[in-house]
Amino acid sequence: MSSNLPDRKTVLLVDDHRLFRGGLKLLLARNPVYAVVGETATVEQACHFVDASAPEIILMDIALQGHNGIDGTRRILRHAPEAKVIMISMYAKIDYVVQSLKAGAVGYIVKDSTPDILLEALNAVTKGQYYFDPTILNEIVQVLLDLHIRTPAISDSRYGELTPREQEVMRLVVKGLSSKAIAAKLFISPKTVENHRTKIMEKLGLSTVIDLVKYAVKLGIVDVQTWTGPSP
Incomplete structure:
Protein backbone atom coordinates (compact mmCIF):
# COMPACT_ATOMS: atom_id res chain seq x y z
CA MET A 1 0.00 0.00 0.00
CA ILE A 136 -28.16 -9.06 -15.50
CA LEU A 137 -30.66 -7.26 -13.28
CA ASN A 138 -33.71 -8.45 -15.23
CA GLU A 139 -32.62 -12.07 -14.93
CA ILE A 140 -31.98 -11.66 -11.19
CA VAL A 141 -35.46 -10.22 -10.70
CA GLN A 142 -37.00 -13.12 -12.64
CA VAL A 143 -35.15 -15.68 -10.51
CA LEU A 144 -36.39 -13.99 -7.34
CA LEU A 145 -39.95 -14.06 -8.65
CA ASP A 146 -39.62 -17.75 -9.55
CA LEU A 147 -38.31 -18.53 -6.07
CA HIS A 148 -41.22 -16.71 -4.47
CA ILE A 149 -43.71 -18.62 -6.59
CA ARG A 150 -42.09 -22.03 -6.30
CA THR A 151 -40.82 -22.06 -2.71
CA PRO A 152 -42.81 -24.82 -1.00
CA ALA A 153 -44.23 -24.82 2.47
CA ILE A 154 -42.12 -27.71 3.74
CA SER A 155 -44.03 -29.81 6.25
CA ASP A 156 -41.87 -32.96 6.36
CA SER A 157 -39.27 -32.93 9.13
CA ARG A 158 -36.89 -35.10 7.10
CA TYR A 159 -36.43 -32.31 4.56
CA GLY A 160 -35.43 -29.97 7.36
CA GLU A 161 -32.63 -32.37 8.30
CA LEU A 162 -30.93 -31.81 4.95
CA THR A 163 -28.16 -29.22 4.89
CA PRO A 164 -28.69 -26.16 2.64
CA ARG A 165 -26.25 -27.66 0.12
CA GLU A 166 -28.07 -31.01 0.18
CA GLN A 167 -31.38 -29.23 -0.41
CA GLU A 168 -29.81 -27.42 -3.34
CA VAL A 169 -28.46 -30.65 -4.84
CA MET A 170 -31.81 -32.35 -4.30
CA ARG A 171 -33.65 -29.64 -6.24
CA LEU A 172 -31.25 -30.06 -9.15
CA VAL A 173 -31.44 -33.86 -9.09
CA VAL A 174 -35.23 -33.84 -9.25
CA LYS A 175 -35.02 -31.43 -12.19
CA GLY A 176 -33.21 -34.19 -14.08
CA LEU A 177 -29.65 -32.82 -14.01
CA SER A 178 -26.77 -35.28 -14.07
CA SER A 179 -24.08 -35.31 -11.38
CA LYS A 180 -21.65 -33.80 -13.87
CA ALA A 181 -24.08 -30.98 -14.72
CA ILE A 182 -24.78 -30.30 -11.05
CA ALA A 183 -21.05 -30.21 -10.32
CA ALA A 184 -20.49 -27.64 -13.06
CA LYS A 185 -23.44 -25.56 -11.88
CA LEU A 186 -22.33 -25.50 -8.23
CA PHE A 187 -18.57 -25.40 -8.86
CA ILE A 188 -17.93 -28.63 -6.97
CA SER A 189 -16.64 -32.03 -8.09
CA PRO A 190 -18.92 -34.81 -9.43
CA LYS A 191 -17.69 -36.99 -6.55
CA THR A 192 -18.91 -34.39 -4.05
CA VAL A 193 -22.29 -34.35 -5.81
CA GLU A 194 -22.49 -38.14 -5.54
CA ASN A 195 -21.70 -37.94 -1.82
CA HIS A 196 -24.49 -35.41 -1.37
CA ARG A 197 -26.92 -37.59 -3.32
CA THR A 198 -26.09 -40.58 -1.14
CA LYS A 199 -26.64 -38.60 2.08
CA ILE A 200 -29.89 -37.15 0.74
CA MET A 201 -31.30 -40.59 -0.01
CA GLU A 202 -30.17 -41.91 3.39
CA LYS A 203 -31.68 -38.99 5.34
CA LEU A 204 -34.97 -39.18 3.45
CA GLY A 205 -35.13 -42.98 3.57
CA LEU A 206 -35.46 -43.27 -0.21
CA SER A 207 -33.92 -45.74 -2.65
CA THR A 208 -34.27 -44.38 -6.20
CA VAL A 209 -34.36 -41.08 -8.04
CA ILE A 210 -37.99 -41.84 -8.95
CA ASP A 211 -38.78 -42.05 -5.23
CA LEU A 212 -36.98 -38.74 -4.71
CA VAL A 213 -39.01 -37.08 -7.46
CA LYS A 214 -42.27 -38.38 -6.00
CA TYR A 215 -41.21 -37.01 -2.61
CA ALA A 216 -40.34 -33.61 -4.14
CA VAL A 217 -43.66 -33.47 -5.99
CA LYS A 218 -45.52 -34.25 -2.77
CA LEU A 219 -43.80 -31.33 -1.04
CA GLY A 220 -44.38 -29.02 -3.98
CA ILE A 221 -40.68 -28.58 -4.70
CA VAL A 222 -41.04 -29.60 -8.34
CA ASP A 223 -43.88 -29.93 -10.81
CA VAL A 224 -43.88 -33.46 -12.22
CA GLN A 225 -44.66 -32.03 -15.65
CA THR A 226 -41.34 -30.18 -15.67
CA TRP A 227 -39.22 -33.19 -14.77
CA THR A 228 -37.02 -34.33 -17.64
CA GLY A 229 -36.24 -37.80 -16.31
CA PRO A 230 -33.51 -39.38 -14.17
CA SER A 231 -29.87 -38.73 -14.92
CA PRO A 232 -26.86 -40.87 -14.01
Missing part, protein backbone atom coordinates in the same frame (compact mmCIF):
# COMPACT_ATOMS: atom_id res chain seq x y z
CA SER A 2 1.43 3.31 -1.05
CA SER A 3 1.96 5.75 1.83
CA ASN A 4 1.43 8.81 -0.38
CA LEU A 5 -2.16 7.81 -1.10
CA PRO A 6 -3.62 7.62 2.42
CA ASP A 7 -7.14 8.66 1.42
CA ARG A 8 -7.56 6.42 -1.61
CA LYS A 9 -9.27 3.03 -1.48
CA THR A 10 -6.80 0.27 -2.31
CA VAL A 11 -7.65 -2.13 -5.12
CA LEU A 12 -6.16 -5.50 -6.12
CA LEU A 13 -6.67 -6.75 -9.70
CA VAL A 14 -6.94 -10.52 -10.21
CA ASP A 15 -7.12 -11.41 -13.90
CA ASP A 16 -4.94 -13.57 -16.12
CA HIS A 17 -5.11 -11.17 -19.09
CA ARG A 18 -2.33 -8.62 -18.74
CA LEU A 19 -3.83 -6.25 -21.31
CA PHE A 20 -7.15 -6.15 -19.46
CA ARG A 21 -5.41 -5.48 -16.15
CA GLY A 22 -3.52 -2.67 -17.83
CA GLY A 23 -6.76 -1.07 -18.98
CA LEU A 24 -8.19 -1.20 -15.48
CA LYS A 25 -5.04 0.34 -14.04
CA LEU A 26 -5.18 3.23 -16.49
CA LEU A 27 -8.84 3.83 -15.75
CA LEU A 28 -8.40 3.84 -11.98
CA ALA A 29 -5.18 5.87 -12.13
CA ARG A 30 -7.28 8.82 -13.30
CA ASN A 31 -9.66 8.48 -10.37
CA PRO A 32 -8.85 10.30 -7.11
CA VAL A 33 -10.75 7.80 -4.96
CA TYR A 34 -9.13 4.48 -5.88
CA ALA A 35 -5.56 3.26 -6.22
CA VAL A 36 -4.44 -0.04 -7.73
CA VAL A 37 -1.86 -1.40 -5.30
CA GLY A 38 -1.31 -4.79 -6.90
CA GLU A 39 -2.17 -7.14 -9.74
CA THR A 40 -2.02 -10.91 -10.00
CA ALA A 41 -2.90 -13.61 -12.51
CA THR A 42 -3.77 -16.49 -10.16
CA VAL A 43 -5.69 -17.18 -6.98
CA GLU A 44 -2.51 -18.32 -5.24
CA GLN A 45 -0.75 -15.03 -5.96
CA ALA A 46 -3.85 -13.11 -4.88
CA CYS A 47 -3.97 -14.93 -1.53
CA HIS A 48 -0.32 -14.08 -0.85
CA PHE A 49 -0.88 -10.44 -1.75
CA VAL A 50 -4.00 -10.15 0.42
CA ASP A 51 -2.15 -11.63 3.39
CA ALA A 52 0.72 -9.18 2.93
CA SER A 53 -1.06 -5.97 1.97
CA ALA A 54 -4.78 -6.29 2.86
CA PRO A 55 -6.33 -4.42 -0.11
CA GLU A 56 -9.79 -3.04 0.58
CA ILE A 57 -11.35 -4.02 -2.77
CA ILE A 58 -10.58 -6.97 -5.04
CA LEU A 59 -11.63 -7.07 -8.70
CA MET A 60 -11.76 -10.80 -9.37
CA ASP A 61 -12.16 -12.56 -12.70
CA ILE A 62 -14.02 -15.88 -12.68
CA ALA A 63 -12.11 -17.67 -15.46
CA LEU A 64 -8.62 -18.05 -14.01
CA GLN A 65 -6.07 -20.76 -14.57
CA GLY A 66 -5.94 -23.27 -11.73
CA HIS A 67 -8.51 -22.24 -9.14
CA ASN A 68 -11.39 -20.20 -10.54
CA GLY A 69 -12.30 -16.81 -9.16
CA ILE A 70 -15.29 -18.11 -7.21
CA ASP A 71 -13.13 -20.56 -5.32
CA GLY A 72 -10.54 -17.82 -4.97
CA THR A 73 -13.11 -15.51 -3.39
CA ARG A 74 -13.93 -18.13 -0.77
CA ARG A 75 -10.25 -18.64 0.03
CA ILE A 76 -9.46 -14.95 0.26
CA LEU A 77 -12.44 -14.07 2.44
CA ARG A 78 -11.55 -16.76 4.94
CA HIS A 79 -8.36 -14.79 5.68
CA ALA A 80 -9.64 -11.28 4.96
CA PRO A 81 -13.41 -11.21 5.60
CA GLU A 82 -13.44 -7.41 5.55
CA ALA A 83 -12.32 -7.25 1.90
CA LYS A 84 -14.90 -6.34 -0.74
CA VAL A 85 -14.82 -8.65 -3.78
CA ILE A 86 -16.35 -7.60 -7.09
CA MET A 87 -16.52 -10.34 -9.70
CA ILE A 88 -15.70 -9.08 -13.19
CA SER A 89 -16.40 -11.63 -15.89
CA MET A 90 -17.07 -12.19 -19.56
CA TYR A 91 -20.17 -14.16 -18.62
CA ALA A 92 -23.53 -12.62 -17.70
CA LYS A 93 -24.90 -15.91 -16.34
CA ILE A 94 -27.21 -16.00 -13.36
CA ASP A 95 -25.58 -19.22 -12.10
CA TYR A 96 -22.22 -17.46 -11.91
CA VAL A 97 -23.83 -14.54 -10.10
CA VAL A 98 -25.46 -16.80 -7.51
CA GLN A 99 -22.30 -18.81 -6.90
CA SER A 100 -20.26 -15.61 -6.62
CA LEU A 101 -22.64 -14.26 -3.96
CA LYS A 102 -22.52 -17.54 -2.06
CA ALA A 103 -18.74 -17.34 -2.10
CA GLY A 104 -18.94 -13.88 -0.50
CA ALA A 105 -18.67 -11.46 -3.42
CA VAL A 106 -20.64 -8.23 -3.07
CA GLY A 107 -20.66 -7.17 -6.72
CA TYR A 108 -20.79 -8.63 -10.23
CA ILE A 109 -20.09 -6.82 -13.50
CA VAL A 110 -19.36 -8.01 -17.02
CA LYS A 111 -16.23 -7.13 -18.94
CA ASP A 112 -17.94 -5.37 -21.82
CA SER A 113 -19.56 -2.84 -19.48
CA THR A 114 -18.65 0.85 -19.62
CA PRO A 115 -16.11 2.44 -17.24
CA ASP A 116 -19.01 4.18 -15.51
CA ILE A 117 -20.42 0.78 -14.48
CA LEU A 118 -17.11 -0.19 -12.89
CA LEU A 119 -16.97 3.05 -10.92
CA GLU A 120 -20.60 2.64 -9.84
CA ALA A 121 -19.75 -0.84 -8.57
CA LEU A 122 -16.70 0.39 -6.67
CA ASN A 123 -18.65 3.25 -5.13
CA ALA A 124 -21.50 0.97 -4.09
CA VAL A 125 -19.42 -1.70 -2.37
CA THR A 126 -17.35 0.89 -0.48
CA LYS A 127 -20.66 2.09 1.00
CA GLY A 128 -21.54 -1.42 2.12
CA GLN A 129 -23.97 -2.04 -0.74
CA TYR A 130 -24.28 -4.83 -3.30
CA TYR A 131 -23.90 -4.02 -6.98
CA PHE A 132 -25.05 -5.93 -10.07
CA ASP A 133 -24.37 -5.08 -13.67
CA PRO A 134 -27.55 -3.64 -15.25
CA THR A 135 -27.36 -6.28 -18.00
Whole structure:
Protein backbone atom coordinates (compact mmCIF):
# COMPACT_ATOMS: atom_id res chain seq x y z
CA MET A 1 0.00 0.00 0.00
CA SER A 2 1.43 3.31 -1.05
CA SER A 3 1.96 5.75 1.83
CA ASN A 4 1.43 8.81 -0.38
CA LEU A 5 -2.16 7.81 -1.10
CA PRO A 6 -3.62 7.62 2.42
CA ASP A 7 -7.14 8.66 1.42
CA ARG A 8 -7.56 6.42 -1.61
CA LYS A 9 -9.27 3.03 -1.48
CA THR A 10 -6.80 0.27 -2.31
CA VAL A 11 -7.65 -2.13 -5.12
CA LEU A 12 -6.16 -5.50 -6.12
CA LEU A 13 -6.67 -6.75 -9.70
CA VAL A 14 -6.94 -10.52 -10.21
CA ASP A 15 -7.12 -11.41 -13.90
CA ASP A 16 -4.94 -13.57 -16.12
CA HIS A 17 -5.11 -11.17 -19.09
CA ARG A 18 -2.33 -8.62 -18.74
CA LEU A 19 -3.83 -6.25 -21.31
CA PHE A 20 -7.15 -6.15 -19.46
CA ARG A 21 -5.41 -5.48 -16.15
CA GLY A 22 -3.52 -2.67 -17.83
CA GLY A 23 -6.76 -1.07 -18.98
CA LEU A 24 -8.19 -1.20 -15.48
CA LYS A 25 -5.04 0.34 -14.04
CA LEU A 26 -5.18 3.23 -16.49
CA LEU A 27 -8.84 3.83 -15.75
CA LEU A 28 -8.40 3.84 -11.98
CA ALA A 29 -5.18 5.87 -12.13
CA ARG A 30 -7.28 8.82 -13.30
CA ASN A 31 -9.66 8.48 -10.37
CA PRO A 32 -8.85 10.30 -7.11
CA VAL A 33 -10.75 7.80 -4.96
CA TYR A 34 -9.13 4.48 -5.88
CA ALA A 35 -5.56 3.26 -6.22
CA VAL A 36 -4.44 -0.04 -7.73
CA VAL A 37 -1.86 -1.40 -5.30
CA GLY A 38 -1.31 -4.79 -6.90
CA GLU A 39 -2.17 -7.14 -9.74
CA THR A 40 -2.02 -10.91 -10.00
CA ALA A 41 -2.90 -13.61 -12.51
CA THR A 42 -3.77 -16.49 -10.16
CA VAL A 43 -5.69 -17.18 -6.98
CA GLU A 44 -2.51 -18.32 -5.24
CA GLN A 45 -0.75 -15.03 -5.96
CA ALA A 46 -3.85 -13.11 -4.88
CA CYS A 47 -3.97 -14.93 -1.53
CA HIS A 48 -0.32 -14.08 -0.85
CA PHE A 49 -0.88 -10.44 -1.75
CA VAL A 50 -4.00 -10.15 0.42
CA ASP A 51 -2.15 -11.63 3.39
CA ALA A 52 0.72 -9.18 2.93
CA SER A 53 -1.06 -5.97 1.97
CA ALA A 54 -4.78 -6.29 2.86
CA PRO A 55 -6.33 -4.42 -0.11
CA GLU A 56 -9.79 -3.04 0.58
CA ILE A 57 -11.35 -4.02 -2.77
CA ILE A 58 -10.58 -6.97 -5.04
CA LEU A 59 -11.63 -7.07 -8.70
CA MET A 60 -11.76 -10.80 -9.37
CA ASP A 61 -12.16 -12.56 -12.70
CA ILE A 62 -14.02 -15.88 -12.68
CA ALA A 63 -12.11 -17.67 -15.46
CA LEU A 64 -8.62 -18.05 -14.01
CA GLN A 65 -6.07 -20.76 -14.57
CA GLY A 66 -5.94 -23.27 -11.73
CA HIS A 67 -8.51 -22.24 -9.14
CA ASN A 68 -11.39 -20.20 -10.54
CA GLY A 69 -12.30 -16.81 -9.16
CA ILE A 70 -15.29 -18.11 -7.21
CA ASP A 71 -13.13 -20.56 -5.32
CA GLY A 72 -10.54 -17.82 -4.97
CA THR A 73 -13.11 -15.51 -3.39
CA ARG A 74 -13.93 -18.13 -0.77
CA ARG A 75 -10.25 -18.64 0.03
CA ILE A 76 -9.46 -14.95 0.26
CA LEU A 77 -12.44 -14.07 2.44
CA ARG A 78 -11.55 -16.76 4.94
CA HIS A 79 -8.36 -14.79 5.68
CA ALA A 80 -9.64 -11.28 4.96
CA PRO A 81 -13.41 -11.21 5.60
CA GLU A 82 -13.44 -7.41 5.55
CA ALA A 83 -12.32 -7.25 1.90
CA LYS A 84 -14.90 -6.34 -0.74
CA VAL A 85 -14.82 -8.65 -3.78
CA ILE A 86 -16.35 -7.60 -7.09
CA MET A 87 -16.52 -10.34 -9.70
CA ILE A 88 -15.70 -9.08 -13.19
CA SER A 89 -16.40 -11.63 -15.89
CA MET A 90 -17.07 -12.19 -19.56
CA TYR A 91 -20.17 -14.16 -18.62
CA ALA A 92 -23.53 -12.62 -17.70
CA LYS A 93 -24.90 -15.91 -16.34
CA ILE A 94 -27.21 -16.00 -13.36
CA ASP A 95 -25.58 -19.22 -12.10
CA TYR A 96 -22.22 -17.46 -11.91
CA VAL A 97 -23.83 -14.54 -10.10
CA VAL A 98 -25.46 -16.80 -7.51
CA GLN A 99 -22.30 -18.81 -6.90
CA SER A 100 -20.26 -15.61 -6.62
CA LEU A 101 -22.64 -14.26 -3.96
CA LYS A 102 -22.52 -17.54 -2.06
CA ALA A 103 -18.74 -17.34 -2.10
CA GLY A 104 -18.94 -13.88 -0.50
CA ALA A 105 -18.67 -11.46 -3.42
CA VAL A 106 -20.64 -8.23 -3.07
CA GLY A 107 -20.66 -7.17 -6.72
CA TYR A 108 -20.79 -8.63 -10.23
CA ILE A 109 -20.09 -6.82 -13.50
CA VAL A 110 -19.36 -8.01 -17.02
CA LYS A 111 -16.23 -7.13 -18.94
CA ASP A 112 -17.94 -5.37 -21.82
CA SER A 113 -19.56 -2.84 -19.48
CA THR A 114 -18.65 0.85 -19.62
CA PRO A 115 -16.11 2.44 -17.24
CA ASP A 116 -19.01 4.18 -15.51
CA ILE A 117 -20.42 0.78 -14.48
CA LEU A 118 -17.11 -0.19 -12.89
CA LEU A 119 -16.97 3.05 -10.92
CA GLU A 120 -20.60 2.64 -9.84
CA ALA A 121 -19.75 -0.84 -8.57
CA LEU A 122 -16.70 0.39 -6.67
CA ASN A 123 -18.65 3.25 -5.13
CA ALA A 124 -21.50 0.97 -4.09
CA VAL A 125 -19.42 -1.70 -2.37
CA THR A 126 -17.35 0.89 -0.48
CA LYS A 127 -20.66 2.09 1.00
CA GLY A 128 -21.54 -1.42 2.12
CA GLN A 129 -23.97 -2.04 -0.74
CA TYR A 130 -24.28 -4.83 -3.30
CA TYR A 131 -23.90 -4.02 -6.98
CA PHE A 132 -25.05 -5.93 -10.07
CA ASP A 133 -24.37 -5.08 -13.67
CA PRO A 134 -27.55 -3.64 -15.25
CA THR A 135 -27.36 -6.28 -18.00
CA ILE A 136 -28.16 -9.06 -15.50
CA LEU A 137 -30.66 -7.26 -13.28
CA ASN A 138 -33.71 -8.45 -15.23
CA GLU A 139 -32.62 -12.07 -14.93
CA ILE A 140 -31.98 -11.66 -11.19
CA VAL A 141 -35.46 -10.22 -10.70
CA GLN A 142 -37.00 -13.12 -12.64
CA VAL A 143 -35.15 -15.68 -10.51
CA LEU A 144 -36.39 -13.99 -7.34
CA LEU A 145 -39.95 -14.06 -8.65
CA ASP A 146 -39.62 -17.75 -9.55
CA LEU A 147 -38.31 -18.53 -6.07
CA HIS A 148 -41.22 -16.71 -4.47
CA ILE A 149 -43.71 -18.62 -6.59
CA ARG A 150 -42.09 -22.03 -6.30
CA THR A 151 -40.82 -22.06 -2.71
CA PRO A 152 -42.81 -24.82 -1.00
CA ALA A 153 -44.23 -24.82 2.47
CA ILE A 154 -42.12 -27.71 3.74
CA SER A 155 -44.03 -29.81 6.25
CA ASP A 156 -41.87 -32.96 6.36
CA SER A 157 -39.27 -32.93 9.13
CA ARG A 158 -36.89 -35.10 7.10
CA TYR A 159 -36.43 -32.31 4.56
CA GLY A 160 -35.43 -29.97 7.36
CA GLU A 161 -32.63 -32.37 8.30
CA LEU A 162 -30.93 -31.81 4.95
CA THR A 163 -28.16 -29.22 4.89
CA PRO A 164 -28.69 -26.16 2.64
CA ARG A 165 -26.25 -27.66 0.12
CA GLU A 166 -28.07 -31.01 0.18
CA GLN A 167 -31.38 -29.23 -0.41
CA GLU A 168 -29.81 -27.42 -3.34
CA VAL A 169 -28.46 -30.65 -4.84
CA MET A 170 -31.81 -32.35 -4.30
CA ARG A 171 -33.65 -29.64 -6.24
CA LEU A 172 -31.25 -30.06 -9.15
CA VAL A 173 -31.44 -33.86 -9.09
CA VAL A 174 -35.23 -33.84 -9.25
CA LYS A 175 -35.02 -31.43 -12.19
CA GLY A 176 -33.21 -34.19 -14.08
CA LEU A 177 -29.65 -32.82 -14.01
CA SER A 178 -26.77 -35.28 -14.07
CA SER A 179 -24.08 -35.31 -11.38
CA LYS A 180 -21.65 -33.80 -13.87
CA ALA A 181 -24.08 -30.98 -14.72
CA ILE A 182 -24.78 -30.30 -11.05
CA ALA A 183 -21.05 -30.21 -10.32
CA ALA A 184 -20.49 -27.64 -13.06
CA LYS A 185 -23.44 -25.56 -11.88
CA LEU A 186 -22.33 -25.50 -8.23
CA PHE A 187 -18.57 -25.40 -8.86
CA ILE A 188 -17.93 -28.63 -6.97
CA SER A 189 -16.64 -32.03 -8.09
CA PRO A 190 -18.92 -34.81 -9.43
CA LYS A 191 -17.69 -36.99 -6.55
CA THR A 192 -18.91 -34.39 -4.05
CA VAL A 193 -22.29 -34.35 -5.81
CA GLU A 194 -22.49 -38.14 -5.54
CA ASN A 195 -21.70 -37.94 -1.82
CA HIS A 196 -24.49 -35.41 -1.37
CA ARG A 197 -26.92 -37.59 -3.32
CA THR A 198 -26.09 -40.58 -1.14
CA LYS A 199 -26.64 -38.60 2.08
CA ILE A 200 -29.89 -37.15 0.74
CA MET A 201 -31.30 -40.59 -0.01
CA GLU A 202 -30.17 -41.91 3.39
CA LYS A 203 -31.68 -38.99 5.34
CA LEU A 204 -34.97 -39.18 3.45
CA GLY A 205 -35.13 -42.98 3.57
CA LEU A 206 -35.46 -43.27 -0.21
CA SER A 207 -33.92 -45.74 -2.65
CA THR A 208 -34.27 -44.38 -6.20
CA VAL A 209 -34.36 -41.08 -8.04
CA ILE A 210 -37.99 -41.84 -8.95
CA ASP A 211 -38.78 -42.05 -5.23
CA LEU A 212 -36.98 -38.74 -4.71
CA VAL A 213 -39.01 -37.08 -7.46
CA LYS A 214 -42.27 -38.38 -6.00
CA TYR A 215 -41.21 -37.01 -2.61
CA ALA A 216 -40.34 -33.61 -4.14
CA VAL A 217 -43.66 -33.47 -5.99
CA LYS A 218 -45.52 -34.25 -2.77
CA LEU A 219 -43.80 -31.33 -1.04
CA GLY A 220 -44.38 -29.02 -3.98
CA ILE A 221 -40.68 -28.58 -4.70
CA VAL A 222 -41.04 -29.60 -8.34
CA ASP A 223 -43.88 -29.93 -10.81
CA VAL A 224 -43.88 -33.46 -12.22
CA GLN A 225 -44.66 -32.03 -15.65
CA THR A 226 -41.34 -30.18 -15.67
CA TRP A 227 -39.22 -33.19 -14.77
CA THR A 228 -37.02 -34.33 -17.64
CA GLY A 229 -36.24 -37.80 -16.31
CA PRO A 230 -33.51 -39.38 -14.17
CA SER A 231 -29.87 -38.73 -14.92
CA PRO A 232 -26.86 -40.87 -14.01
